[in-house]
Amino acid sequence: MYHVVIGVDDDVEHALACVQGVTNLPGDAAEKEVTLVHSFTDNPSGASATQIHSVREASEYLEDHGIDYDVNESSGDPAEVIIDFAEEEDADLIVTAGRKRSPAGKALFGSVTQSVILNTDRPVMVTGTARGSE
Known part of the structure; x- marks a missing residue:
């Protein structure tokens, strides 16, 4: 079994x-364990x-595909939260979504x-956008 940490934004x-x-x-659903990590940078409503919505949709998708998951919430810098959580949990892989930005926008x-x-120092898989409905 391998543990995957997914950083989920909005x-x-x-x-x-x-x-x-x-x-x-690769591998069956039973071989995968996922933690969805969402970090609040501002959460006045608590x-x-x-x-x-994005966490609910990701959760439903994992449920539909028989993959065990849990949700971790935190506050602070999203990158630091994801990295720290992955290290604490000894995750095998971090998954995050890429965004198209200009070089100036990135800077x-x-x-x-x-x-x-x-x-x-963990492997990171970067995805694009969702491909159709599966």
Whole structure:
């Protein structure tokens, strides 16, 4: 069995791309354990991660494909939260969604995916957007 940590933001397409990528990894569903990690940078309403639409959609997709999962919520810098959680849990793989940004946009706004890739020693799989409905 291998443990996969997926960083889930508020974008449903990105969340679905990540869980589709995990579903397509080698091995049966029973060999995969997933943790969906959502980090709140601002949460004035006090919502829980399971109330976030992208987290709910990713959860449903994993359930439909028979993959065990749990949800972890935190607050703070999303890249740091994902990396720290993956290290604490000794995850085998981190999955995150890429975004199309110009070089200037990356320099000005940073990138969670870029930070994860550069600051972890664990394998990282970067997905695009969801491909059709499966």
